[in-house]
Amino acid sequence: MNTLKVALLGAGNVGSEVARILLEDSEVLASRAGSHLELIGIAVRDTESKRAEHIGHELLTTDAEALVDQADIVIELIGGIEPAGSLVARALRRGSVVVTGNKALLAERGAELFQLARDNGGHLGFEAAVAGAIPILRPINESLSGDRITKVMGIVNGTTNFILDAMDTTGADFGDVLKQAQDLGYAEADPTADIEGYDAAAKAAILAMLSFHADFRIGDVFREGITSITAEDVDAAKDAGFVIKLLAIAERLDNGVAMRVHPTLIPREHPLGAVHGAFNAVFVEADNAGELMFYGQGAGGRPTASAVMGDLVSAVRRLTRGIGAAKDADAAVEVNQSNIKALGIENVLTSYCIGLTVTDRPGVLSRIAAIFADNGVSIEQMRQTRGFAEDDQASILRIITHRGSEQALAKTVESIRELDVVSHVNSVLRVEGN
Numbered sequence: 454m455n456t457l458k459v460a461l462l463g464a465g466n467v468g469s470e471v472a473r474i475l476l477e478d479s480e481v482l483a484s485r486a487g488s489h490l491e492l493i494g495i496a497v498r499d500t501e502s503k504r505a506e507h508i509g510h511e512l513l514t515t516d517a518e519a520l521v522d523q524a525d526i527v528i529e530l531i532g533g534i535e536p537a538g539s540l541v542a543r544a545l546r547r548g549s550v551v552v553t554g555n556k557a558l559l560a561e562r563g564a565e566l567f568q569l570a571r572d573n574g575g576h577l578g579f580e581a582a583v584a585g586a587i588p589i590l591r592p593i594n595e596s597l598s599g600d601r602i603t604k605v606m607g608i609v610n611g612t613t614n615f616i617l618d619a620m621d622t623t624g625a626d627f628g629d630v631l632k633q634a635q636d637l638g639y640a641e642a643d644p645t646a647d648i649e650g651y652d653a654a655a656k657a658a659i660l661a662m663l664s665f666h667a668d669f670r671i672g673d674v675f676r677e678g679i680t681s682i683t684a685e686d687v688d689a690a691k692d693a694g695f696v697i698k699l700l701a702i703a704e705r706l707d708n709g710v711a712m713r714v715h716p717t718l719i720p721r722e723h724p725l726g727a728v729h730g731a732f733n734a735v736f737v738e739a740d741n742a743g744e745l746m747f748y749g750q751g752a753g754g755r756p757t758a759s760a761v762m763g764d765l766v767s768a769v770r771r772l773t774r775g776i777g778a779a780k781d782a783d784a785a786v787e788v789n790q791s792n793i794k795a796l797g798i799e800n801v802l803t804s805y806c807i808g809l810t811v812t813d814r815p816g817v818l819s820r821i822a823a824i825f826a827d828n829g830v831s832i833e834q835m836r837q838t839r840g841f842a843e844d845d846q847a848s849i850l851r852i853i854t855h856r857g858s859e860q861a862l863a864k865t866v867e868s869i870r871e872l873d874v875v876s877h878v879n880s881v882l883r884v885e886g887n
């Protein structure tokens with residue numbers, strides 16, 4: 454049996470688990486892959502760090518470039534655009550197998566890196582980049598390659614699901630739960646990427662690239678995070694039979710693909726309503742397959758390392774069988790097959806749940822209803838959720854609309870905001886699955 458040299462870049466939450474598996478399970482991995490996998494080094498920023506100590510100093514180096522140049526296989530788990538991007542490109546130019554979990558990088562430079570892999574007979578595996586342990590990218594790219602995908606919708610960020618779930622089930626405070634998510638290894642190095650929706654937007658772009666075979670980027674994705682979600686929003690959603698989830702949606706419309714990430718009200722009985730903690734779930738709709746659902750652990754070092762190892766073993770199997778990665782049509786990612794355009798959110802159909810504080814006097818409801826009618830938006834539910842004593846003159850209204858164009862809904866909210874009887878627009882959240 455031959456031996457292939459593996460370089461690991463980064464020894465954080467995921468990298469340290471990958472190192473552990475490579476060292477502990479080396480015999481099983483060799484029998485599955487058909488080659489011994491020798492971990493020749495681990496590039497870290499600081500060889501004296503606590504985590505590095507845990508792994509063992511003899512493998513550690515701060516010279517990532519030299520390590521890449523000695524390896525047959527490079528596993529990039531540093532994260533971020535640079536130096537990760539240059540190191541991945543360097544390895545691909547050498548024709549190496551590269552495995553990464555770096556969605557931020559792929560959502561900026563995916564097309565270029567896939568091309569580099571093709572041009573140099575290398576291979577780029579990135580199943581870990583979307584929804585952690587869940588096999589979702591290879592099913593889309595390979596199993597569904599004979600079908601036409603129309604929509605992908607799911608919970609793809611474990612940190613925000615963990616936070617929203619805790620707010621919903623225990624009424625926990627946002628800040629405390631974020632700290633727990635960080636301690637559990639779910640959050641990005643800068644958790645702004647999670648809570649402001651950038652991580653989910655990168656994943657939406659990658660899902661859309663593979664589903665619609667076009668070079669989409671994170672900048673094509675409409676994005677709203679969860680930082681403006683309050684305990685009151687969570688309670689109001691509960692009261693109406695909904696739960697708030699951060700959803701990533703990429704859908705095929707008549708003239709292109711619309712990609713969006715935003716907090717969304719989901720009926721509690723919807724399958725996505727039952728996704729708790731850092732779990733993720735993704736629905737895929739295709740013309741012939743119909744609706745598919747993928748569910749599992751979407752974040753955390755160990756589950757994510759499982760996806761990394763899966764990419765690694767399957768790429769090595771092909772190498773061992775002498776199948777050059779460039780000739781491996783199954784594994785090739787084609788993102789330039791279609792001229793399909795990225796569309797703005799104004800093109801999508803959705804429904805809104807609008808919370809308003811209004812002056813409690815006769816005629817208010819009809820003035821509000823008239824604005825909806827003027828914009829062609831129909832109301833599914835209008836409910837006065839709390840009334841005060843007459844002289845307090847304020848009540849809270851919750852309005853859920855039928856599906857309408859995002860443009861018309863946004864215009865409706867703008868006009869309502871200007872009404873003198875509306876003292877405050879408390880929240881505007883989109884609704885799906887109702």
Ligand SMILES: NC(=O)C1=CN([C@@H]2O[C@H](COP(=O)(O)OP(=O)(O)OC[C@H]3O[C@@H](n4cnc5c(N)ncnc54)[C@H](O)[C@@H]3O)[C@@H](O)[C@H]2O)C=CC1
Pocket residue numbers: 462463464465466467468496497498499517529530531532533536554555556557581582583585638639640641642751752753754757
């Ligand atoms: N933590 C998770 O649940 C998941 C993470 N990912 C992705 O996996 C990658 C790694 O994530 P984590 O392990 O959570 O991050 P982390 O922040 O825990 O680890 C990154 C490691 O890279 C090291 N590093 C930074 N710059 C370096 C450099 N110039 N040279 C060598 N090492 C350097 C850091 O010291 C750190 O140990 C990221 O791309 C992340 O988005 C993907 C799926 C899930």
Ligand SMILES: N[C@@H](CC=O)C(=O)O
Pocket residue numbers: 582583584585609610611612613639640641647652751752753
């Ligand atoms: N920070 C990410 C990690 C996995 O991709 C998340 O919380 O989902």
Ligand code: NA
Pocket residue numbers: 580581582583584585586587588589590760
């Ligand atoms: Na995955």
